[in-house]
Amino acid sequence: xxxxxxxLPWLRxxxxxxxxxxLDLVDPELSGNKWFKLVHHLAEAQDSGASGLIxxxxxxxxxxxxxxxxxxxxxxxxxxxxxxxxxxxxTVEDLQRFGMRLHWLGYGGYRERHRADFFDIWRERYPSxxxxxxxxxxxxxxxxxxPLVDHVRxxxxxxxxxxxEGWWLAAGTGTTMAGLVIGEAQQRKKTVHGALxxxxxxxxxxxxSRLLREADMADSGYQLVDASRGxxxxxxxxxxxxxxxxxxxxxxxxxxxxxxxxxMALRLYVEGGYFAPGTRLIxxxxxxxxxxxxxxxxxxxxxx
Numbered sequence: 515x516x517x518x519x520x521x522l523p524w525l526r527x528x529x530x531x532x533x534x535x536x537l538d539l540v541d542p543e544l545s546g547n548k549w550f551k552l553v554h555h556l557a558e559a560q561d562s563g564a565s566g567l568i569x570x571x572x573x574x575x576x577x578x579x580x581x582x583x584x585x586x587x588x589x590x591x592x593x594x595x596x597x598x599x600x601x602x603x604x605t606v607e608d609l610q611r612f613g614m615r616l617h618w619l620g621y622g623g624y625r626e627r628h629r630a631d632f633f634d635i636w637r638e639r640y641p642s643x644x645x646x647x648x649x650x651x652x653x654x655x656x657x658x659x660x661p662l663v664d665h666v667r668x669x670x671x672x673x674x675x676x677x678x679e680g681w682w683l684a685a686g687t688g689t690t691m692a693g694l695v696i697g698e699a700q701q702r703k704k705t706v707h708g709a710l711x712x713x714x715x716x717x718x719x720x721x722x723s724r725l726l727r728e729a730d731m732a733d734s735g736y737q738l739v740d741a742s743r744g745x746x747x748x749x750x751x752x753x754x755x756x757x758x759x760x761x762x763x764x765x766x767x768x769x770x771x772x773x774x775x776x777x778m779a780l781r782l783y784v785e786g787g788y789f790a791p792g793t794r795l796i797x798x799x800x801x802x803x804x805x806x807x808x809x810x811x812x813x814x815x816x817x818x
Contacts, residue, residue, distance in 0.1 A: 515540060517669045520764055520797065528784045529791035532682075533673055534766055535666060538801040546801015547690040548580035551650030553658040556584060559644035566591030568636055569646040570619075570627055573603045576802040577649045582612035593617065593640055597624040604807040649687040651721070653728045659693025663701055666796055675794060680705040682780050683798035684772035685738065688718040690800065692725040695735045706736040709776035712746035714738070741779035747771055749809065753778060754816040766799065769806040770813060773799055 516539065520532040537546040544552075559567060567585045571578040571594065578594045585592035592614040596606075600618050609616060619626075626632055633645050647655065670676065681698075685691045685708030694706045710718055723733045743753060749770045757774040761767060768774040780797065783789065 515665060515669075517666065517673050517796075518766065519673050520766065522760065522763055524781050524785055528787075528789065530784050530789050531675075531792075531794045532780070532797050533675065533678070533794070534797045534799050535662070536766075536799050538767065538799045538803055540801070543583035544580045545803060546576070546580075546799065547659060548576055548650060548801060549584070550658045550662065550693070551577075551655035551689055552580060552584055552646070554654045555644070555646045555650060555658075556588060558654065559590065560588070562644060563642075564590070564644035565642040566593060566640065566644070567646055568593040568595070568633075568640055568643045569650075570595035570597075570624070570648050572597045573601055574605045574805045574808045576805050578614070579605055579608055579804055581646060581650070582609045582614040585614070586612045591615070591643070593636075593643060595619055595624075595627075595636065597621065605804060608804070649689060651687045651689045653692075653725055655689045656693040656696060656725050656729070659690045660697040660700075662798070663694060663697030667701075678704065678794040678796055679789075680707060680793075681796045681798065682707045682709065682776065684709050684711050684741070684776035684800050685718050685722075686711045686772060688722040689725070690798070691736060692722050692729075694798075695722070695726060696729050696731055699731055699735055703735055707739060708736060709739045709741035709779040711742060711772050711775060713742045714740055716746065739779050739783070741775045743775060743778075749812055749816060751816045754813045756781075757813065758817065767803055769802050770809050771805060772802050776800075 516536050517533045518536055520534055525532055540549055567581055567590055569581050582592045594609055594614045594616050596616055596618050681694055691706055691708040698704050719738055726733050756778050757768050757770055
């Protein structure tokens with residue numbers, strides 16, 4: 515997982531340095547932070563003798579994509595509980611190719627996922643399956659991301675850095691962010707900035723606080739930034755143009771749901787003088803490039 519120095523005009527103008535942790539290069543099917551969130555879940559599933567994994571997500575879900583691929587590699591069955599009604603997307607086709615059995619819950623049924631007894635009926639139907647929270651979340655998922663802190667420290671010399679001042683990454687459920695906060699609390703406590711992919715009302719702040727309490731950690735060491743630009747999965751022409759221009763200037767691929775919004779929010783903060791000259795930041799590329807397939811037509815339309 516290399517660190518790549520990011521050379522962009524708005525960074526040079528502010529004398530702020532950014533290195534991208536290229537988790538998108540981890541694996542073509544288990545891309546980005548999804549593998550790290552799943553690694554301990556997979557270990558627990560194997561230790562418990564589970565015959566399969568069951569989880570939930572949308573028809574373009576990066577999490578379900580990684581979970582289905584991982585289950586296939588580990589010789590496990592997989593079941594996906596999907597938001598909405600039956601439809602064929604590139605992601606759904608991959609899930610089927612990986613052997614995942616799909617159950618479409620509609621929209622009302624999917625909203626029930628926050629009920630404490632949501633998984634009960636599915637555990638009765640698949641009694642030997644291990645249940646993975648939405649997005650690979652929970653403290654188990656967060657702890658899978660904690661080693662990224664040590665990993666980055668071992669790669670700094672390769673880019674000519676001795677240290678850094680903080681992290682910046684997209685936050686969907688807040689799981690990866692919580693894992694980094696835990697990792698930094700065990701080290702030198704660099705601030706972790708989470709750029710929200712959805713509006714603040716989606717509860718990421720509460721989830722991060724809950725995970726840190728569960729880990730017996732102080733509810734500190736991080737900041738949440740609203741990068742949602744009107745809602746989760748919503749794109750506009752400035753975002754589309756920023757994505758294309760940043761890819762051309764940096765050779766770092768982005769997708770519009772998470773990484774492009776996070777990078778655009780970082781630019782706004784850098785240009786607004788939030789970071790002092792000389793600041794060095796780690797930008798986590800959380801992967802999710804498989805999801806860009808569904809967004810490409812909309813991006814093209816916005817740029818016409």
